[in-house]
Amino acid sequence: xxxxxxxxxxxxxxxxxxxxxxxxxxxxxxxxxxxxxxxxxxxxxxxxxxxxxxxxxxxxxxxxxxxxxxxxxxxxxxxxxxxxxxxxxxxxxxxxxxxxxxxxxxxxxxxxxxxxxxxxxxxxxxxxxxxxxxxxxxxxxxxxxxxxxxxxxxxxxxxxxxxxxxxxxxxxxxxxxxxxxxxxxxxxxxxxxxxxxxxxxxxxxxxxxxxxxxxxxxxxxxxxxxxxxxxxxxxxxxxxxxxxxxxxxxxxxxxxxxxxxx
Amino acid sequence: xxxxxxxxxxxxxxxxxxxxxxxxxxxxxxxxxxxxxxxxxxxxxxxxxxxxxxxxxxxxxxxxxxxxxxxxxxxxxxxxxxxxxxxxxxxxxxxxxxxxxxxxxxxxxxxxxxxxxxxxxxxxxxxxxxxxxxxxxxxxxxxxxxxxxxxxxxxxxxxxxxxxxxxxxxxxxxxxxxxxxxxxxxxxxxxxxxxxxxxxxxxxxxxxxxxxxxxxxxxxxxxxxxxxxxxxxxxxxxxxxxxxxxxxxxxxxxxxxxxxxxxxxxxxxxxxxxxxxxxxxxxxxxxxxxxxxxxxxxxxxxxxxxxxxxxxxxxxxxxxxxxxxxxxxxxxxxxxxxxxxx
Amino acid sequence: xxxxxxxxxxxxxxxxxxxxxxxxxxxxxxxxxxxxxxxxxxxxxxxxxxxxxxxxxxxxxxxxxxxxxxxxxxxxxxxxxxxxxxxxxxxxxxxxxxxxxxxxxxxxxxxxxxxxxxxxxxxxxxxxxxxxxxxxxxxxxxxxxxxxxxxxxxxxxxxxxxxxxxxxxxxxxxxxxxxxxxxxxxxxxxxxxxxxxxxxxxxxxxxxxxxxxxxxxxxxxxxxxxxxxxxxxxxxxxxxxxxxxxxxxxxxxxxxxxxxxxxxxxxxxxxxxxxxxxxxxxxxxxxxxx
Numbered sequence: 001x002x003x004x005x006x007x008x009x010x011x012x013x014x015x016x017x018x019x020x021x022x023x024x025x026x027x028x029x030x031x032x033x034x035x036x037x038x039x040x041x042x043x044x045x046x047x048x049x050x051x052x053x054x055x056x057x058x059x060x061x062x063x064x065x066x067x068x069x070x071x072x073x074x075x076x077x078x079x080x081x082x083x084x085x086x087x088x089x090x091x092x093x094x095x096x097x098x099x100x101x102x103x104x105x106x107x108x109x110x111x112x113x114x115x116x117x118x119x120x121x122x123x124x125x126x127x128x129x130x131x132x133x134x135x136x137x138x139x140x141x142x143x144x145x146x147x148x149x150x151x152x153x154x155x156x157x158x159x160x161x162x163x164x165x166x167x168x169x170x171x172x173x174x175x176x177x178x179x180x181x182x183x184x185x186x187x188x189x190x191x192x193x194x195x196x197x198x199x200x201x202x203x204x205x206x207x208x209x210x211x212x213x214x215x216x217x218x219x220x221x222x223x224x225x226x227x228x229x230x231x232x233x234x235x236x237x238x239x240x241x242x243x244x245x246x247x248x249x250x251x252x253x254x255x256x257x258x259x260x261x262x
Numbered sequence: 263x264x265x266x267x268x269x270x271x272x273x274x275x276x277x278x279x280x281x282x283x284x285x286x287x288x289x290x291x292x293x294x295x296x297x298x299x300x301x302x303x304x305x306x307x308x309x310x311x312x313x314x315x316x317x318x319x320x321x322x323x324x325x326x327x328x329x330x331x332x333x334x335x336x337x338x339x340x341x342x343x344x345x346x347x348x349x350x351x352x353x354x355x356x357x358x359x360x361x362x363x364x365x366x367x368x369x370x371x372x373x374x375x376x377x378x379x380x381x382x383x384x385x386x387x388x389x390x391x392x393x394x395x396x397x398x399x400x401x402x403x404x405x406x407x408x409x410x411x412x413x414x415x416x417x418x419x420x421x422x423x424x425x426x427x428x429x430x431x432x433x434x435x436x437x438x439x440x441x442x443x444x445x446x447x448x449x450x451x452x453x454x455x456x457x458x459x460x461x462x463x464x465x466x467x468x469x470x471x472x473x474x475x476x477x478x479x480x481x482x483x484x485x486x487x488x489x490x491x492x493x494x495x496x497x498x499x500x501x502x503x504x505x506x507x508x509x510x511x512x513x514x515x516x517x518x519x520x521x522x523x524x525x526x527x528x529x530x531x532x533x534x535x536x537x538x539x540x541x542x543x544x545x546x547x548x549x550x551x552x553x554x555x556x557x558x559x560x561x562x563x564x565x566x567x568x569x570x571x572x573x574x575x576x577x578x579x580x581x582x583x584x585x586x587x588x589x590x591x592x593x594x595x596x597x598x599x600x601x602x603x604x
Numbered sequence: 605x606x607x608x609x610x611x612x613x614x615x616x617x618x619x620x621x622x623x624x625x626x627x628x629x630x631x632x633x634x635x636x637x638x639x640x641x642x643x644x645x646x647x648x649x650x651x652x653x654x655x656x657x658x659x660x661x662x663x664x665x666x667x668x669x670x671x672x673x674x675x676x677x678x679x680x681x682x683x684x685x686x687x688x689x690x691x692x693x694x695x696x697x698x699x700x701x702x703x704x705x706x707x708x709x710x711x712x713x714x715x716x717x718x719x720x721x722x723x724x725x726x727x728x729x730x731x732x733x734x735x736x737x738x739x740x741x742x743x744x745x746x747x748x749x750x751x752x753x754x755x756x757x758x759x760x761x762x763x764x765x766x767x768x769x770x771x772x773x774x775x776x777x778x779x780x781x782x783x784x785x786x787x788x789x790x791x792x793x794x795x796x797x798x799x800x801x802x803x804x805x806x807x808x809x810x811x812x813x814x815x816x817x818x819x820x821x822x823x824x825x826x827x828x829x830x831x832x833x834x835x836x837x838x839x840x841x842x843x844x845x846x847x848x849x850x851x852x853x854x855x856x857x858x859x860x861x862x863x864x865x866x867x868x869x870x871x872x873x874x875x876x877x878x879x880x881x882x883x884x885x886x887x888x889x890x891x892x893x894x
Contacts, residue, residue, distance in 0.1 A: 056473070058469070077472065077477075078469075078472040078473050079472045079473075079474075079476055079477045079478065080477075082472075082473055082474055082475035083475050087473060087474065088473055089473075090469070090470070090473075094467060094469065094470045095467070095470070096462070096463060096466045097466065097467075098466060099462070106459060107459050107460070107462070107463045107471075108474045110459065110460055110463070110474060110475060110476055111474070111475040111476075113456040115455065115456050115457075116457075117452075117457065117484065120451055120452060120455040120457050121448060121451050121452065123451060127455070130456075131456075134456075170470075170474065171473075171474070173474070174474050174475055312697070314697050314700060314701075316704075373876060373879065373880055374879075376879065376880065377879055379696055380633070380639040380696065380700070381834065381879060383639060383700060384639075384830045384831075384834065384875065385875065385876060385879055387827060387830075388827060388830075388831070388871075388872035388875050388876060389872070389876065391827060391868070391869065391872050392869045392872045392873060392876070395865065395866055395868060395869040396866075396869070398865065399863065399865035399866055514823065518704060521704065525701060554716070555712075556712045556713075556715040556716035557712070557716060558712075559708055559711075559715075560708075560709045560712040560713055560716065561709075562705075562708060562709075563705045563706065563707070563708035563709025563710070563712065564709050566701060566702075566704070566705035566708070567687070567701075567702050567706060567709070570698055570701045570702050570705065571690070571691060571702065574698060
């Protein structure tokens with residue numbers, strides 16, 4: 001399993017999410033180590049997006065605790081979680097549709113700006129410099145992601161695959177230490193998926209830890225250091241991809257939903 | 263709009279008293295100007311931040327009453343304690359009007375933004391109604407339906423002239439114009455900044471905004487405070503110009519007027535409330551001969567429906583996008599400009 | 605004590621009509637998700653129609669009442685068809701603004717047609733009130749209460765015992781599934797809006813003779829309806845009914861013991877307090893905020 005030298009930065013500890021009588025997540029425990037790419041997989045409806053919501057403050061868990069760098073996440077609002085460096089993307093494409101690609105990323109850089117109300121209203125000197133710096137950084141992120149050719153396009157006009165890329169770009173703008181990507185490659189064709197794999201590896205190379213939810217097994221197996229399997233509200237297996245592929249519990253869980261692509 | 267455009271407009275309006283001899287029309291421009299300031303403040307909340315706050319007239323009225331009461335002086339019995347204030351200078355009254363309105367904005371912001379959508383709208387309307395009923399019933403303080411009258415006109419200290427009282431329309435016009443320009447600039451700086459981007463973000467996609475670290479509630483409250491304070495300033499100007507203020511200033515119809523100005527002019531644009539304000543400030547006067555107020559309001563109601571359905575962005579964006587279409591070769595407008603019109 | 609009982613009695617009677625207003629709006633709000641700013645205007649419309657039939661056209665009171673309600677239903681159907689249906693998919697802001705525009709236009713129309721002078725409607729009831737022990741109540745009010753209760757029971761029957769009602773409840777729970785199961789959403793929406801409007805018109809027609817009729821009377825009725833819906837929770841029939849009574853009691857007792865001038869404010873203060881502490885309303889069951 002994991003080497004003892006690795007430090008876990010995200011710890012999910014017996015998280016339970018219950019809506020009235022409906023138990024979305026029974027008890028979920030896993031961890032993510034610094035610098036890893038971990039995939040959270042499981043049959044549809046297993047509660048993966050709910051898990052993301054519970055960890056990042058969009059939902060409050062009914063029980064259990066999530067810790068990021070030792071800090072308890074329960075009770076925090078999503079923007080507070082993001083400030084800590086833990087940022088998530090959304091399963092359904094979520095962008096500032098009416099704004100350009102450039103503006104979308106610029107908004108993502110919000111927390112990198114310092115100008116407050118007074119500075120803005122009085123046009124304090126630092127403001128112009130800061131704006132210029134932010135705009136430069138947008139360009140950097142665009143180049144890193146590979147969307148520089150779309151800078152002035154309105155986000156909602158982009159082809160689907162590029163919209164998903166833009167989402168990742170926006171999340172990168174927040175200078176995260178860890179990214180939670182919710183089905184980032186869904187709807188991408190094989191070529192897009194292949195280049196997405198490279199992108200995630202480049203993100204990892206920047207020192208960002210990645211936890212992703214995915215259904216595309218080829219992607220999952222190709223990219224992950226570890227895989228965590230969620231089924232019916234509980235983690236039923238975790239380990240390196242090769243192990244998971246052969247794990248009897250996992251196979252059983254998926255057989256009920258149809259064979260896993262592999 | 264080019265850099266010079268806005269200045270040309272300001273110059274034009276500054277020149278009006280020089281050639282407009284019709285005092286009545288000057289009066290119309292003054293009240294329109296006051297409403298434009300209020301409309302701009304509502305636009306900040308409704309247009310740029312996307313919150314359909316329908317209680318805005320409460321801030322206007324609070325500013326009006328506060329400024330009037332401070333400059334008239336008052337004595338009132340609160341739970342057995344007498345609270346007495348002698349008449350204060352008008353500028354101080356205006357200042358207090360802005361502050362108190364802003365505080366009301368802070369309070370109502372913190373309460374209302376716990377909910378969204380339709381509930382939010384209802385809370386804001388309810389708040390305005392409560393304030394109206396307080397003004398109507400707390401006769402001790404507000405004179406209720408008998409109105410506060412003989413409110414002192416604007417008196418400002420001018421270099422060389424000392425304390426001057428603005429009895430005539432022209433100086434009042436300039437004060438209103440000045441406040442309007444100031445408000446416009448304040449809003450412009452706000453929305454063409456990082457904070458403005460955050461507002462647009464939370465308007466367009468609140469979950470995404472919060473996931474990138476934008477503290478939505480905090481910004482909503484900040485905007486409400488600024489918006490309320492600005493409406494309070496307009497209210498203060500109103501009370502010192504018209505020199506009489508009664509609880510009818512809180513009527514929902516005035517909120518609707520402001521909303522129509524913003525929506526028809528173009529919500530979320532800098533010039534929208536000005537265009538809308540001019541239209542709905544001057545139009546009733548022009549139409550007065552032709553149609554009684556009821557009929558006019560029927561038309562305005564219908565106009566709002568039509569605009570909302572067919573020209574949902576309002577007049578200004580429709581005009582500017584036509585303008586842009588005709589000049590495609592100009593250098594790509596930077597994000598600044600686009601966010602301005604977004 | 606006597607005064608207290610009198611207040612309770614008045615509140616109960618007022619509560620009946622408030623319940624009608626609330627039920628009508630909560631159905632529209634709950635099933636169609638429309639912030640119905642026209643609700644108050646239907647209330648006014650009901651009152652003016654009764655006035656028109658009874659005072660201007662000399663129609664018999666009870667017949668006029670029925671006509672007023674029927675016309676309210678028809679007007680509701682018309683509004684849904686002409687205004688709401690074309691903007692069905694639009695976002696909530698657009699819908700609210702259209703409804704506000706309609707509100708303004710309609711109220712101005714009434715102002716134009718009937719002038720702002722308050723009108724009164726004569727009733728066929730005896731002038732002497734009914735006295736029970738130490739409390740008294742006018743026969744007019746007894747009639748209002750009876751009809752209101754009748755309409756509440758009738759509404760409940762419609763919603764829970766008819767196919768139309770079943771379709772409405774299904775649409776409330778899950779519009780997509782209901783449509784897939786063959787429910788004609790167009791019809792349900794029209795029926796819901798017409799029904800809710802009819803209840804508002806009924807409330808207006810019932811209270812018209814008790815108070816006076818004037819063009820802006822619907823404004824406070826509208827706001828009170830919203831208060832009731834928030835109290836009772838969106839789409840919650842009994843919540844709205846109960847909410848109507850609660851509001852009436854708060855108003856009556858507040859006006860009686862605290863201050864009568866602030867009577868209309870009671871409801872609003874109640875809303876604000878509730879929304880501070882329980883953003884989903886007191887009786888709300890499953891509910892999304894906003």
